[in-house]
Amino acid sequence: MLTLFSYPELFGVADNNPFGLKIYAFLKLCGLPFRHEHIIDTAQAPRGQLPYLLDGDEKIGDSDVIIAHLIRRYGLTIDDGLTVAQRDTHLLVRRVLDDLYWVMSYSRWKDDQFWPQFRDAFLATHKDMTTAALEAARDYNFKRYFYQGIGRYEPDAAYARGLADLGVLARLVPQDGFVFGAKPTSLDAALYGSIANIYVFEIDTPLRGFVLEHQNLVRHCKAIHAAIAA
Template identity: 25%
Template structure:
């Protein structure tokens, strides 16, 4: 059986990492038997990150590599998409992982009121005595990364302006479809909806959460994706290469 090494869930999501939820959705779409193995500390993992897929004695880190590994088994997560649609899907996933994902991380870790909840949920397994110094250090590291990457250098209104453009692009692609590329979920939905879901479910009202909650079409889209491909959903009928 395939095993997904993943962070546990929080704030209503099956994992607190959108990349772990993306991998869960891909596995769920596949309809094969798989099980989660929850971890809190990824430092011993191949890239020191989660998710990691365990397939026999192989460890596959990175959600994109997990997708490629599953595709190599003959599954097509983008069945029926034209070459242009595949290119658009790729661009939207990259946009989400470079933009919206970093806004999520920023609002979870660097907004003080939100951080109280993030710390309590993400680090509840860490003994209380060392939780303070450990999480202070981790938060410092995230702040440096967010400064280097740029998200933390912007004002809140600038971040929201950037976010709006990403949401406009996603909304335009969604149009009247149920999923981003039609009436069936594809790999792009597995990657993008978990990020939106986690922004919608930030524990406090940040400008990003407020903006996304006002976007009815995208809010309803996230519910459709979670009903269709989050763990527990029925497998989607995927085409398998001959």
């Protein structure tokens, strides 16, 4: 059976990282049976990053590579109806979500205004986690943010970048249905991974405030959440 290794759940979503939640939603939408293992240690992960998928003896990392692998190996038809232009849009939106990830992560780990709420929620949900371990993870993330670049931004400038990303998504997501029609595609799974990790978290960052003001984003998030709940 397929096994998904990803970060722990939080605030009722299956993974507190957008990329792991994206794969979780994709697997559910496609009806593929799988085991879900929540881990934090990335030592065994390809490139030292989560999520990764174990398919037999094959270990696959990177969420886009995982989805491409699953579509190819299991003949999945979730994206079959997409045009070339829609596939181009798909790629561009995924790149926007990559950018949004850094701002979302910054809001949790880097911004002193919201870090205590994230830390306390994590500790309350996962009793085996220690404050020292989270502080060590925070120090590690500070280094990641610095070298990626977002860590050199002041909060207002960082959030301006994330809000610009969300603005694009708010203009893309329709009031009804899914991005490319009546049925979800893998892009809807990717959007859910990111938006749920902002909307569902009870931490009122500027990013969450924007999502709450755009009911099309809220509706889309709830629709995917309901579709994968079974």
